[in-house]
Amino acid sequence: MENIKIWLKKNLFSNWYYSLITIFILYVLFSTIPTFLDWAFFKATFIGNTKSDCKSGGACWVFIKVWFDKLIYGFYPEKDLWRVNLTFLILIFSVALAFFVKDKFKMYILFFIIFIFPFIGFILIRGGFGLDQVETRVWGGLALTFMLTFFGIIFAFPLGVLLALGRRSELPVFRYFCIAFIEFWRGIPLITVIFAAAIMFPLFIPANANVDKLLRVAIGISIFESAYIAEVVRGGLQSLPKGQYEAAKSLGMGYWKMNFLIILPQAIKTVIPGITNTFIALFKDTPLIILVGLLELLGMVNLAKSNSYWLGFAVEGYVFVGIIFWVFSYLLSRYTQSLEKKYSTEKH
Amino acid sequence: MFLTSQFKTTLKKNLQPLNLLPQVFLILLIIYIVYFFSKNTEINLDSRNLNFGFDFLSNNAGFDIQFSLINYDGSSSYAKSYLVGLLNTLLVAFFGIIFATILGFIVGISRLSTNWMLNKLSLIYVELFRNLPLILQIFFWYFVVIRSLPSTEKSVIILNFLIINLQGFYIPKFIFSNFVFIFYGLILALAVTFFLRYYATKVFYESAKVIPVFKIFLLLVIIFPIIFALLGDVKITIEYPKLVKNFGIFNYLGGVKLVPEFLALLFSLSLYTSAFIAENVRAGILAISKGQKEASKSLGFNNSQTLKLIVIPQALRVIIPPTTNQYLNLTKNSSLAAAIGYPDLTGVFAGTALSQTGKAIEIIFIVMMTYLTISLIISIILNWYNKKIALVER
Numbered sequence: 001m002e003n004i005k006i007w008l009k010k011n012l013f014s015n016w017y018y019s020l021i022t023i024f025i026l027y028v029l030f031s032t033i034p035t036f037l038d039w040a041f042f043k044a045t046f047i048g049n050t051k052s053d054c055k056s057g058g059a060c061w062v063f064i065k066v067w068f069d070k071l072i073y074g075f076y077p078e079k080d081l082w083r084v085n086l087t088f089l090i091l092i093f094s095v096a097l098a099f100f101v102k103d104k105f106k107m108y109i110l111f112f113i114i115f116i117f118p119f120i121g122f123i124l125i126r127g128g129f130g131l132d133q134v135e136t137r138v139w140g141g142l143a144l145t146f147m148l149t150f151f152g153i154i155f156a157f158p159l160g161v162l163l164a165l166g167r168r169s170e171l172p173v174f175r176y177f178c179i180a181f182i183e184f185w186r187g188i189p190l191i192t193v194i195f196a197a198a199i200m201f202p203l204f205i206p207a208n209a210n211v212d213k214l215l216r217v218a219i220g221i222s223i224f225e226s227a228y229i230a231e232v233v234r235g236g237l238q239s240l241p242k243g244q245y246e247a248a249k250s251l252g253m254g255y256w257k258m259n260f261l262i263i264l265p266q267a268i269k270t271v272i273p274g275i276t277n278t279f280i281a282l283f284k285d286t287p288l289i290i291l292v293g294l295l296e297l298l299g300m301v302n303l304a305k306s307n308s309y310w311l312g313f314a315v316e317g318y319v320f321v322g323i324i325f326w327v328f329s330y331l332l333s334r335y336t337q338s339l340e341k342k343y344s345t346e347k348h
Numbered sequence: 349m350f351l352t353s354q355f356k357t358t359l360k361k362n363l364q365p366l367n368l369l370p371q372v373f374l375i376l377l378i379i380y381i382v383y384f385f386s387k388n389t390e391i392n393l394d395s396r397n398l399n400f401g402f403d404f405l406s407n408n409a410g411f412d413i414q415f416s417l418i419n420y421d422g423s424s425s426y427a428k429s430y431l432v433g434l435l436n437t438l439l440v441a442f443f444g445i446i447f448a449t450i451l452g453f454i455v456g457i458s459r460l461s462t463n464w465m466l467n468k469l470s471l472i473y474v475e476l477f478r479n480l481p482l483i484l485q486i487f488f489w490y491f492v493v494i495r496s497l498p499s500t501e502k503s504v505i506i507l508n509f510l511i512i513n514l515q516g517f518y519i520p521k522f523i524f525s526n527f528v529f530i531f532y533g534l535i536l537a538l539a540v541t542f543f544l545r546y547y548a549t550k551v552f553y554e555s556a557k558v559i560p561v562f563k564i565f566l567l568l569v570i571i572f573p574i575i576f577a578l579l580g581d582v583k584i585t586i587e588y589p590k591l592v593k594n595f596g597i598f599n600y601l602g603g604v605k606l607v608p609e610f611l612a613l614l615f616s617l618s619l620y621t622s623a624f625i626a627e628n629v630r631a632g633i634l635a636i637s638k639g640q641k642e643a644s645k646s647l648g649f650n651n652s653q654t655l656k657l658i659v660i661p662q663a664l665r666v667i668i669p670p671t672t673n674q675y676l677n678l679t680k681n682s683s684l685a686a687a688i689g690y691p692d693l694t695g696v697f698a699g700t701a702l703s704q705t706g707k708a709i710e711i712i713f714i715v716m717m718t719y720l721t722i723s724l725i726i727s728i729i730l731n732w733y734n735k736k737i738a739l740v741e742r
Contacts, residue, residue, distance in 0.1 A: 025469060171371050195702075329480075
């Protein structure tokens with residue numbers, strides 16, 4: 001009891017204005033949280049299949065339940081949903097495996113995820129080899145959000161690393177090209193990139209070469225993010241002492257051998273937090289594709305809430321989307337912080 | 349002499365075949381890609397009976413924009429619709445930066461507060477707003493929060509100054525006559541401060557006396573415009589928004605109307621960016637070692653002097669560069685306006701104007717170049733400022 005009193009005095013009521021602030025915050029919390037809990041749980045409707053089941057005045061989670069498949073898979077044909085599920089199961093399984101095996105095998109798993117898995121996933125989801133073709137038009141929902149993020153990561157990362165190396169190259173043509181390239185992409189908003197990929201780019205290629213809209217947008221997003229990755233990696237390169245370069249050269253290593261065996265492994269390790277932050281940004285940026293008519297998770301919610309039968313459930317939809325995005329971004333950023341701590345203790 | 353010899357060695361190095369070949373190859377590749385794209389564009393435009401050129405800018409736009417800082421109507425040109433969009437972008441970015449900075453500093457300092465409640469609440473604030481996609485926040489403000497405001501008849505009126513309803517926010521409009529005189533007053537205040545600063549530096553080095561230039565400047569900025577306003581016979585009329593009933597529908601007329609799209613965008617941009625700025629502020633203050641404060645105390649500085657002369661100048665050095673990036677991000681993120689129909693540069697020009705004219709290449713080029721220019725200008729200004737306050741080591 002005494003301890004609680006001391007804690008309260010020290011942490012909440014140490015002087016008069018802190019006391020005022022504490023009381024004010026308590027007042028605000030007590031007037032908002034019960035209302036919110038009532039809405040989200042106590043008065044909410046969980047059971048039912050139609051709009052008329054929601055009469056209690058609270059949140060209508062039936063809306064999410066009915067639309068759930070659409071929110072996750074978009075308009076992907078129902079009988080083929082197992083293909084999407086299988087793809088993501090393979091990914092989750094191989095990522096989880098990477099955490100438990102020895103470092104030696106991690107390399108193989110990483111190789112599988114980066115070079116083999118994309119093709120397996122593409123064939124499974126797109127079709128071919130005896131599977132029905134499913135056009136990208138009907139891809140959507142959370143699955144599309146993840147696909148875009150994954151595509152962005154495996155494309156933007158190598159491109160970003162190359163750009164970072166190019167920016168520090170001794171050859172002026174490469175250096176100036178990379179500087180201009182990076183600064184251009186960093187100076188424009190992602191929306192203009194998406195517009196350009198969807199509307200302007202088809203004019204640049206021969207009329208009969210039909211590049212899929214989703215692919216164009218995905219490439220646009222990847223190039224955009226690669227410029228940010230490049231700047232993060234450059235930070236890592238600059239933090240390395242000159243001696244590392246000199247040592248590599250004195251061992252007779254050439255440019256590529258030096259960078260890939262000595263410089264990059266050290267540089268990338270120091271900037272892992274920055275790189276993950278860029279990937280979180282990429283994940284949070286994917287909903288922007290609604291502007292060109294591609295419907296990932298947020299786009300599907302927007303579609304569902306404007307369905308004439310299901311009008312008026314915007315809040316439930318946005319809360320659902322918010323929870324999903326928040327949980328993933330938060331967990332990733334916590335994981336990053338733990339990595340940051342791990343590497344900073346190794347240094348000292 | 350040194351420069352030329354260095355140049356010669358660089359040149360020599362680059363002329364070695366191993367270095368020269370890939371560079372020549374890159375140049376040829378770029379030339380080929382440009383050629384390939386422009387040839388295809390030519391063919392594609394021909395087949396659609398379109399032509400490349402910027403002369404459409406002087407044509408009549410023929411569409412209306414519901415929120416504009418300058419006079420604009422359907423008979424104005426596309427060039428003018430561009431200007432309207434640009435001004436709307438700058439408007440929302442300007443106020444967004446101000447609000448995000450204020451909020452960010454408040455939350456960032458609260459994060460270091462010893463008050464447990466305040467500390468945790470600001471932590472929740474930061475984690476909540478920075479981990480949600482900005483576009484979701486914009487939709488939430490626009491489709492949920494603003495849609496739940498009261499209707500026009502039941503408007504919330506705060507001190508007769510701010511009227512809140514479903515149609516947006518209304519504030520009184522201040523109309524100045526002879527506004528130029530206030531402007532003259534400001535210029536004179538700036539000019540006097542400029543000379544005063546010069547004088548103050550001289551006095552400081554000669555007799556170690558400190559003239560409080562900034563305080564005098566604040567005083568002058570207020571007093572000079574008022575004196576000039578009195579001399580120049582400046583009159584201020586305040587136009588209040590009035591409730592008018594037209595065809596049975598209530599509406600507020602007059603004053604300044606802030607449309608829901610603007611408000612939703614402003615709120616979400618400010619809150620989203622403030623969460624990032626708060627983290628910068630926190631990191632900046634934490635970066636100052638305790639020794640700095642102790643040293644300052646032992647030199648006899650009191651608490652406010654320590655904060656003003658020791659802590660803040662050093663913390664700012666850490667805070668400013670990442671915060672600059674946030675300002676740039678905010679400006680670029682304001683292009684999300686297109687998603688809710690706020691007529692910013694992207695919405696008006698890359699949206700409406702593009703679909704009307706079909707001039708995809710020209711319009712997207714103009715829009716990209718505009719954002720690029722804004723980004724460059726902001727980063728040049730803040731780099732200059734950053735250099736000014738950067739650590740000068742011996």
